[in-house]
Amino acid sequence: MTNPIDSRSDFVAIIKAAQRVSAELGSEVEEVLRAGREAPLPRDESMRLLTAAVEVLRRGADRRGDKATSASLSGRIEEVIAMITVTSQRMAPERVLVPLTAHNGISPRPVHPKPCFHGLEVAMNAGFVNTRDIGLWDENERLEIHLGQFQQKFGRQPRREEVLDIMLSKMKLPGIPAEDSDDQFQIVQLARSIAVNGVRKPPIIDTDGTLLDGNRRVAACYYILHSDEFDSEQKKRAERVFVWQLTEHTTDDERNAVVVSLNFEPDCKQDWPDYVKARKVYIEWQAMLALEPRVPSPTRQAEMKRELSKKYALGPDTGVVNRYLKMVGWANEFEEFHVGDRRRDKYEVKHRANKYFQYFDELAKGASDRSRGVAYTLERDEPYKHLVFDLLFEGKFKNWRQIRDLKFIAENEEARDLLRKAQAEPDPEVADDHIDNAIAIARSRSAEERQLGANTRIETFVRWLEQLPVSAFRDQIKPDNLERLLKALQLVEAAARTNLGADAPASE
């Protein structure tokens, strides 16, 4: 028999459900539209959401036996997402084609021979466009952290002139290291070259004027046009840019090949930072793993990594891919620690991870029990790892050798203490001294413990003692330690005189 209370609550549930399904959601729908318009998600979050949607749709289609839908979403997840985003751009009504024009007697013409990008020949036209018609690439991975930060701060995507301000470091965003705060992308220097020589290598644009390659060059032209530093002749030179443009027949694969080729393959320009490249590779790797029916064997993993390396033009072996994956793993841990435990702003942390990304290469080395390198040491000592992450965030390490020597410090409390002092020290030079001293102490202790005998230890100690300034006894050495030293020397004196006999030097 049904309980009357249950019946009542069931009845209420049905009434609520009836109200819910029949509710008019005019204002909520408007709010959803407004939020989507005015506060779109940052690119990384938007990609995560699309990835979730593709995965759920795939599973749903498999469950229903809907083969057509499964087929329309088949392939590598990143490729599916790329196709979705490319298709969505085409749907946008505000897409206006930017035509090439003639200038200085040069008419628009096809590029011959067809340029090759990442193994694909891609038809392009060459000609002039008005610099102001070119849209700075506001999805350029180089700017991803900055754009995410802008979105967080202002709740919208930046306008074109704001992207330029970001590229010219005019827009002050927290977390950008001080030494990069003037001209992080080195646009001014490039502008001075372009003012004299013009743009030597044509930027590549899409049919609507969106830049696929050449963000810095075009930003430099904008800078020339807006800066008093340049004369009218120089400004005129920057007003029109000779570009290569995709055609209306360009496929999504070709468009992607252009982007990958120009930003991953080595060139004499400012490449994307390793942080950006490595992250792209890492995301693709995760997507590849997700598609595997079971955990891939080492052989299969090697095969997958070779494929990945080839796709991103990283060479025939998997060395770079492996390095990138390890570095991103450490960078992720660094970011999680500072955002989660230290409650720092995520973009400020990302700037630091980007800035010191090469150090993660050193941190990742020697993870095995056999090699017992930095990674091995840090993995087994959480507080020490956090201390190192703090020092890294604060820019206290000056070179990779200091990172490499961290493995000697973990077991030495005196050296660790010096690292803590370095972390607390506001003066970078003093902090650097603390780190060097910590390493010296730990290395010396480590070397002694491993291989040196009593003679070498005494020689090392006496040499150090003789070189120590007298003032150190007054200013640096703790009274406790002075007493210990004195007692030890008195003991030594007695033993030494007994053993040396007549050869003992006379004490003063």
Next chain:
Amino acid sequence: MPEHKSTDSQTQRQAIEQAVAAARDGDARGMLAAMHASGVLDGLVRRFCVRWPRLGRDEIDFIVAEAVDVLFEKVRSGDRVLNPIGFLWKVCDRSATDRRQMRQRERLAEAGVLDGRSEHGRGNGIVAKDPDADWDERRRRAIQLARSLLPRLGQQNLQDVMAYVIGAVEAGRDDVPSAEIAESLGLTPGTVRTSLSRGFDRLKRIARDEHLIDQDIDLTPFEVSGDVEEEADEGTQDHD
């Protein structure tokens, strides 16, 4: 790749129409592309992050993704969806509510309420049971009870409209727009809206008179926020 999202609500709605058309053709990728262009997915995530602040971001992504799948399946199977954004919103909200209720039940179970060890429900002498138990049968009876009250609503339009909505609940539907009811019953949307408003008011009054619901019960269809009830629950748990 650069993105060009819609810049006004008209183009956003057009993009959503494209998404529905793609779904009708079984083109899931095209549907996602159009939705992405419309910014509606972004908007849903933003709104639900505010509405359900205790849900993790990954969870909200998943809820929105699931709603997209529900919409796709519905359209693909030939059903009409007159207000796709409203539909997505309701599916997301239902899913978020389900998750919250599941957590509440887990907490109550941990506190020993559901197996009768505590005095939850004290005052009416009855210990609450696991709400999932026999739900289909209880739901059928509750719907039957609601239907039995419809003749007392008076006007035929009110009865027809409310019967349509109760039927939709019985069928497990997530959204029944006024326009659909109007089209099915040969009424104007305005009449449907008025009938719904009056119908629910009268139904609640009758239910109170019959002691089927408490006088002071809150019958708001949508919770203001996921936080409100969770905090109340935590308070209950503390007292237990």
